[in-house]
Amino acid sequence: MTSESKPSGISPLIDTHIHLDTYPEEQQTAILDNRQGCGLKSVISVSMNLESSRRNLELACQYQGFVEPAFGFHPEQPLPSDDEIKALFSFMDEHVNDMVAVGEVGLPYYSRLEALAAGGAWDNTLYENLLERFIIFAKQHHKPIVLHAVYEDADAACDLLKKHGVTSAHFHWFKGSAETLQRMADAGYYISFTPDLLYEPEIQELAREYPPSQVMTETDGPWPFEGPFAGQVTHPVMTAEVAAAWAEIQGVSVNEARRILYSNACRFYGI
Numbered sequence: 001m002t003s004e005s006k007p008s009g010i011s012p013l014i015d016t017h018i019h020l021d022t023y024p025e026e027q028q029t030a031i032l033d034n035r036q037g038c039g040l041k042s043v044i045s046v047s048m049n050l051e052s053s054r055r056n057l058e059l060a061c062q063y064q065g066f067v068e069p070a071f072g073f074h075p076e077q078p079l080p081s082d083d084e085i086k087a088l089f090s091f092m093d094e095h096v097n098d099m100v101a102v103g104e105v106g107l108p109y110y111s112r113l114e115a116l117a118a119g120g121a122w123d124n125t126l127y128e129n130l131l132e133r134f135i136i137f138a139k140q141h142h143k144p145i146v147l148h149a150v151y152e153d154a155d156a157a158c159d160l161l162k163k164h165g166v167t168s169a170h171f172h173w174f175k176g177s178a179e180t181l182q183r184m185a186d187a188g189y190y191i192s193f194t195p196d197l198l199y200e201p202e203i204q205e206l207a208r209e210y211p212p213s214q215v216m217t218e219t220d221g222p223w224p225f226e227g228p229f230a231g232q233v234t235h236p237v238m239t240a241e242v243a244a245a246w247a248e249i250q251g252v253s254v255n256e257a258r259r260i261l262y263s264n265a266c267r268f269y270g271i
């Protein structure tokens with residue numbers, strides 16, 4: 001138990017998935033300047049590519065203990081060149097002790113749907129190969145891995161994780177079938193809920209079903225939300241409302257929910 005989670009006080013939270021480096025500067029500064037007293041212990045800032053990994057490393061150095069960086073390549077974009085991949089992996093090798101996890105990595109579900117809907121062809125093989133390299137890196141360096149893999153892509157990611165014996169996997173903002181969800185729960189993988197837990201019945205159903213010891217809070221900021229969050233800049237403090245919504249679904253007190261969500265995140269990320 002840390003000093004911030006005294007039995008008498010309210011438990012802090014962790015935003016386990018945010019793209020802090022992609023916020024406009026004034027919004028990023030506002031989040032970081034108000035980090036004390038916002039109820040957040042830390043944020044896991046995931047990266048889009050090498051440049052983004054460099055920026056997240058800088059933020060982590062500047063805001064030690066609050067910004068915990070993950071390095072990787074987001075799958076919903078054109079594949080990098082071989083040289084870019086090589087440069088990213090050498091950066092990760094060099095900064096392996098600075099990174100809390102590998103991420104954000106995964107498979108391009110939405111890009112593929114878009115390409116196929118537009119009548120284009122699609123080959124997923126190179127994306128799967130790149131994901132496998134990240135999984136091997138995570139295994140070799142004993143790092144957790146943060147996955148963008150939804151619907152049927154989650155099954156493909158589970159196959160690759162199983163192939164390499166990786167058990168420390170976080171499927172952020174997961175959406176998918178009950179069968180896939182069961183498979184992930186049985187494998188010990190974690191999922192996290194964004195602010196859409198307050199208004200998406202599909203996500204509320206997941207939150208009812210998934211083991212309470214394997215769930216965390218996130219925002220995926222700066223991604224914007226709807227419902228009660230419409231028009232607002234996505235901020236890590238929104239995890240408090242995610243925790244309250246999960247408490248209601250689980251029928252536990254808000255502080256008990258926060259304590260569970262916080263300790264799950266600390267355990268998963270080793271922070």
Ligand SMILES: [Zn+2]
Pocket residue numbers: 017019046104220
């Ligand atoms: Zn993300």
